[in-house]
Amino acid sequence: MNAKQMAGYEAAKYVKDGMLVGIGTGSTAYYLIEKLGQRMKEEGLHIQCVSTSDASTEQAKSLGIPLLDTNDAPVLDICIDGVDEVDPAFNGIKGGGGALFREKIVAMSAKYNIWICDDSKRVETIGAFGLPIEVLPFGYKHVVRKLEEAGFTSRLRMKDGAIYETNNHNYILDTGYTNTRFGTDYKAMEAFVSGLLGVLETGFFLNTTDLIISAGENGVTTIENKNKA
Numbered sequence: 001m002n003a004k005q006m007a008g009y010e011a012a013k014y015v016k017d018g019m020l021v022g023i024g025t026g027s028t029a030y031y032l033i034e035k036l037g038q039r040m041k042e043e044g045l046h047i048q049c050v051s052t053s054d055a056s057t058e059q060a061k062s063l064g065i066p067l068l069d070t071n072d073a074p075v076l077d078i079c080i081d082g083v084d085e086v087d088p089a090f091n092g093i094k095g096g097g098g099a100l101f102r103e104k105i106v107a108m109s110a111k112y113n114i115w116i117c118d119d120s121k122r123v124e125t126i127g128a129f130g131l132p133i134e135v136l137p138f139g140y141k142h143v144v145r146k147l148e149e150a151g152f153t154s155r156l157r158m159k160d161g162a163i164y165e166t167n168n169h170n171y172i173l174d175t176g177y178t179n180t181r182f183g184t185d186y187k188a189m190e191a192f193v194s195g196l197l198g199v200l201e202t203g204f205f206l207n208t209t210d211l212i213i214s215a216g217e218n219g220v221t222t223i224e225n226k227n228k229a
């Protein structure tokens with residue numbers, strides 16, 4: 001089993017009969033969804049899920065996992081999702097798969113959040129991955145200008161030679177924030193970016209998870225967040 005599979009399968013154990021479950025997006029969440037489908041078939045597990053992306057929706061449907069619209073399930077028992085970078089203070093970055101807005105809505109709806117990852121995602125200081133920002137296409141260059149004035153670097157995400165569009169039909173700016181005037185004050189940085197006209201959401205998930213399940217050469221590690229905001 002690879003590390004992402006180990007983390008995804010371990011997280012599936014936290015899902016209990018009757019739960020409303022937020023399912024994340026990405027190559028680690030893939031294994032979570034796979035295992036949930038397997039548990040439904042083998043153990044008769046009954047759950048209903050809210051998905052964070054079209055890709056996860058398709059996978060869940062293919063496994064017969066019942067899905068609800070987020071507006072029909074505003075409170076979830078648990079949400080399990082991947083993460084791109086996380087530091088020891090549980091400051092997380094998400095959005096590598098472009099699903100950050102839906103992921104944040106679903107995460108904020110859940111009573112308990114778990115992030116699943118391979119050990120490489122756990123870093124001393126976040127920054128190398130950058131910060132994905134979902135922006136409305138209309139006037140996105142206004143956001144670029146404001147970000148650059150504040151010291152961010154900014155690159156419009158592309159895919160197969162075309163501008164990448166999120167499931168919400170927006171764009172993603174992949175930004176670098178290690179040389180901004182905010183230093184490592186991520187809360188201030190998040191407030192600044194979120195306040196820019198045209199920004200839908202940022203990939204900062206600051207102290208929003210209850211548990212990290214990480215896997216690697218030494219097996220599975222679980223890290224509980226005792227100081228969740």
Ligand code: 5RP
Nearest residue numbers: 026027028082095096097099
């Ligand atoms: C998608 C995400 C993913 O959870 C994140 O990119 C991690 O992905 P992976 O499990 O493939 O490494 O935030 O928007």
